[in-house]
Amino acid sequence: DAGITQSPRYKITETGRQVTLMCHQTWSHSYMFWYRQDLGHGLRLIYYSAAADITDKGEVPDGYVVSRSKTENFPLTLESATRSQTSVYFCASYEGLAGNNEQFFGPGTRLTVL
Amino acid sequence: KQEVTQIPAALSVPEGENLVLNCSFTDSAIYNLQWFRQDPGKGLTSLLLIQSSQREQTSGRLNASLDKSSGRSTLYIAASQPGDSATYLCAATQGGSEKLVFGKGTKLTVNP
Numbered sequence: 001d002a003g004i005t006q007s008p009r010y011k012i013t014e015t016g017r018q019v020t021l022m023c024h025q026t027w028s029h030s031y032m033f034w035y036r037q038d039l040g041h042g043l044r045l046i047y048y049s050a051a052a053d054i055t056d057k058g059e060v061p062d063g064y065v066v067s068r069s070k071t072e073n074f075p076l077t078l079e080s081a082t083r084s085q086t087s088v089y090f091c092a093s094y095e096g097l098a099g100n101n102e103q104f105f106g107p108g109t110r111l112t113v114l
Numbered sequence: 115k116q117e118v119t120q121i122p123a124a125l126s127v128p129e130g131e132n133l134v135l136n137c138s139f140t141d142s143a144i145y146n147l148q149w150f151r152q153d154p155g156k157g158l159t160s161l162l163l164i165q166s167s168q169r170e171q172t173s174g175r176l177n178a179s180l181d182k183s184s185g186r187s188t189l190y191i192a193a194s195q196p197g198d199s200a201t202y203l204c205a206a207t208q209g210g211s212e213k214l215v216f217g218k219g220t221k222l223t224v225n226p
Contacts, residue, residue, distance in 0.1 A: 031212055042218040043203070050212075058213065090157060094212065101146045101165065103205075103214060105158040 003027075006091050006106040013081050014114050021076045021109045023091030031094040032074040033058075033103065034066065036087040043090070049074055081113045116141040116208040120217035127194055128225050135189040135220045137204030142182045145207040148214065149178050149189050152201045161202075162189070194224045 004025040013019050023032065034046040035058075045058030047066040055066050063085060065077045078085055091106040117140045127133050139147070146165050150158040162171045162178040164187065170179040177190040187206075191198060201221045205214040 033213075035216075040218075043205075043216040045213055045215075048213060092158075097145060097212060102148060102160045102163045104160060105150075107157040 004091060004093055004104055004106040006089075006109050008109060009107065010110050012112045012114065015082060016080050019078045019081050019111065021078075021089055021091075021111070023074045023076070023106060025072055025074075025091075025093040025104075027093060027095070027104075028071055029093035029104075030071070030096045032068065033092040033094070034064070034074070034076045035090045035092065036060065036085075037090060037108075038087050046076065046089075078111075081111075083113050085111065086113045087111060116144075116206055116215040118204055118206050118215050118217040120202075120204055120220050122220060123218065124221040124223075126223040126225060129194060129196060131194050131224075132190070132192050133194055133222070135191070135202050135204075135222070137187040137189070137206075137217055139185045139187070139206040139215075141206075141209045142185055143209040144182065145212070147178075147180055147187050147204065147206045149176075149187075150203040150205065152203060152219070154200075158203065191222075194222075196224050196226050198222060199224050 033048040049055045049068040094103045149161045164180040175192040201219040205216045
């Protein structure tokens with residue numbers, strides 16, 4: 001299916017465990033983003049990537065690691081999960097300013113850290 | 115640093131009413147501004163994107179305007195329907211970059 005997918009959709013883990021959230025897009029968009037959404041804070045950018053092997057920090061990067069070895073995939077890893085990382089995580093992709101400027105979002109991953 | 119504010123945080127209207135949602139941003143050096151819809155427990159759906167060189171965009175019953183000089187955008191919804199009930203999010207690019215900064219949204223309820 002064309003579009004942007006995230007897996008898993010729901011995840012429960014324990015404090016201190018490593019968790020990886022997956023994001024895959026089929027459009028070959030250059031840019032990909034990870035956001036978290038929390039009550040009272042709205043959507044905040046964690047990391048973004050302008051192309052394969054190019055990543056940069058967003059507003060709230062601490063405790064997260066990203067990689068982008070292939071254009072279509074942008075996994076987000078919580079190296080040692082904490083309760084404060086309980087959130088809904090959204091991945092997005094975007095063609096870039098030279099093309100369609102719209103960001104398209106995945107369905108989200110609801111992560112609970114116990 | 116770009117900051118985006120949406121007022122009101124919640125709005126309840128009767129079906130059929132025309133309504134306006136407001137969005138303000140602090141940095142006028144934007145590439146574009148995007149309006150999204152989010153249903154409970156779901157992801158974000160892009161509604162309209164306004165490039166910095168544009169004044170407005172229309173899609174069906176939705177019309178979004180942009181006034182960079184005043185740092186404001188409005189989303190106009192004509193003849194509202196119960197199916198329009200959702201949270202509407204506004205996002206503006208952060209000066210000179212592709213990164214979007216989001217407002218906290220307006221939760222709209224359209225009552226039958």
